[in-house]
Amino acid sequence: MSTDSSPETTEPPQHVDDERYLDALTSVRKTLDRFRGCSDQEKDLLRRDLRQMQEMESKLTTGRVEIVVFGEISTGKSALINALVGQAVTEVDVQGGWTREIWHVAWDGCGYRIPGLGSSEVVLIDTPGINEVGGAHRGEMAQDAARRSDMILFVTDSDLNETEFSALVSLAAVNKPIILVLNKIDLFSPDQRKRLHEVLSQRLDGIVQSENIVETSADPREVEYIVEKADGSSSSQWRKPNPNIEALQLKMLEVLEKDGLALLALNAAMYSADKSDRIASLKLKIRNDRANQHIWGYAVVKATTVAFNPAPIADVIGGGAVDVAMVWHLAHIYGIEMTWANAEKLVKSVVQAAGWVTLGELTTHAIMWSLKAVTLGWGSVLTVLPQGAAAGYGSYVVGQAAKYYFEHGASWGSEGPKSVVQKILNKTDRNSVIQDLKDEILKKLRINQHAGVNE
Ligand SMILES: Nc1nc2c(ncn2[C@@H]2O[C@H](COP(=O)(O)OP(=O)(O)OP(=O)(O)O)[C@@H](O)[C@H]2O)c(=O)[nH]1
Ligand SMILES: [Mg+2]
Structure with a gap:
């Protein structure tokens, strides 16, 4: 075979x-x-x-x-x-x-x-x-x-x-x-x-x-047969009957x-x-895993980029080229042709649907969560870490929303972007995503310190 x-x-x-x-x-x-x-x-x-x-x-x-x-x-x-x-x-x-x-x-x-x-x-x-x-x-x-x-x-x-x-x-x-x-x-x-x-x-x-x-x-147990001989005597024998099937x-x-x-x-x-x-379901699963890996990869890139080059708040979430590239790549994973301009539009609509018109809101919140968690003595870390993690979190949410959109054949379905993005926000364990992103940034910071890039 x-x-x-x-x-x-x-x-x-x-x-x-x-x-x-x-x-x-x-x-x-x-x-x-x-x-x-x-x-x-x-x-x-x-x-x-x-x-x-x-x-x-x-x-x-x-x-x-x-x-x-x-x-x-x-x-x-x-x-x-x-x-x-x-x-x-x-x-x-x-x-x-x-x-x-x-x-x-x-x-x-x-x-x-x-x-x-x-x-x-x-x-x-x-x-x-x-x-x-x-x-x-x-x-x-x-x-x-x-x-x-x-x-x-x-x-x-x-x-x-x-x-x-x-x-x-x-x-x-x-x-x-x-x-x-x-x-x-x-x-x-x-x-x-x-x-x-x-x-x-x-x-x-x-x-x-x-x-x-x-x-x-199928395999009957032996039964006793009495055999009578010509001389009138008899003897007993145990024999297996034939199967009855x-x-x-x-x-x-x-x-x-x-x-x-x-x-x-x-x-x-x-x-x-x-x-x-x-x-069919295996194909879906593999595609889903690939998409998630991609989203996480881009979120980390975004988090570290922002952490190392703290940007004006308006650039932090959603608007950057990293998000557009992520969405454009995700479209490819789902076999959908998408122009750069449309990828940019999609990113913007997700950001809007998330209610992040005032982008500072998310970052300020992220800073609040982070202040509780960060106990390291590095002053620089205190500023770059929350901003970077917040930016990465924003990309993560944009990626998940875009994934939903592509999974449904480049459509928000009957729900519309607002309710889809809201559901994703409710479903996402914000603190743990932020924490994981912070760990990633710290890892990179340490590497860079050892390499002498940071003074
Ligand atoms: N009395 C009696 N015993 C039977 C009959 N069929 C099978 N046995 C006995 O039942 C026992 C189990 O028989 P197997 O054919 O090995 O049973 P099996 O279902 O294949 O057992 P496993 O392979 O262990 O799951 C053996 O001792 C057989 O001789 C039957 O029709 N009558
Ligand atoms: Mg058997």
Whole structure:
């Protein structure tokens, strides 16, 4: 399986003209195209998703139907797979938590093929028990396998407990056929079996169809046989009866015959829609992180520039070239073309919306906050520090507002700039932004003092 960033695509299957199937194939390929269109950084973060998506494409084109066997530890999941396949392909043990990996086993004997796909096969997937002590991540592995598969066999060996019930409810939400397998029926009397079946049907009303509850004994315990010999004597022998899985086999084939192709198609289409959403939200997140990094970088530049060259108050906030450059750069991050003049206008409108027409107001406040915090004995620091930090804070707010504007496709939306900027001001932890900026300025001051720039 190739894991590089330019996925190979297999040829479309020749003999399937089912519309749902072809739609699913188109949507899977579109999602793979979206992966190709990602930046290197995004591809790096999406490596695993890309591989899974390529697997989904190959699953669809070859017609691989996956049936996951899911349930608590020691309910007989592995025994059931062995019984279906007709040989001991996966390990069975009395010790709970025996199966630790996800196992894929071809169910060759089942006799089902997706019509039109010669290479089609049915694969059974063994999973670790969901409630294994200390095996939380294995439980997640099992859930993940269930999400990718086309049909779910949920195995239990008694009435359901809380874990099983909530697992079933969340599986039911992904809209795949679930067959509830009540295994180990050899351990129950006929009356107990009947009662259990009734209880399960009631509990699972609306979650699993009652005709999809089947009984099996995948690995029945040994029973005593009395052998009568020709001479009239008799002896006792303990033997294992054959597994009893016919009801399950029939049910599985019935579901496959009726819906096999549709299940495969629906599952692939849903899976690819999920991955597509994931790509979109990752792109957003990366862009958002980049934008925040940028804003902070510019705020620090502004803070230190002002601290080192205290300017007349009117220049301190909003008007400077640093803010315009920041906004212009942010537009680029959001893929929006913006002229310098428009960037300047945007900065001005944010400053106005913030109510900083009298720019001194913010600076005076900043000086008040800073006087409390600054205990250093440097007279020069007392003046440059608050002014610089206030200026940086102003840039920070301008940047956040511009970010909102670009995120909404270069628009303030129905709210208008005033209410957006007000919300940003309310949301911003002013003191901590100012404090962080002061730390940055002090860092630079110390560096410069050591370098002998400051006398
Ligand atoms: N009596 C009886 N015992 C069974 C049956 N099926 C499985 N068992 C026994 O149950 C125990 C657990 O079986 P496994 O198949 O290993 O169960 P599992 O669900 O795969 O268990 P984990 O992999 O640990 O989650 C073994 O001792 C099996 O012999 C059955 O139908 N009847
Ligand atoms: Mg097992």
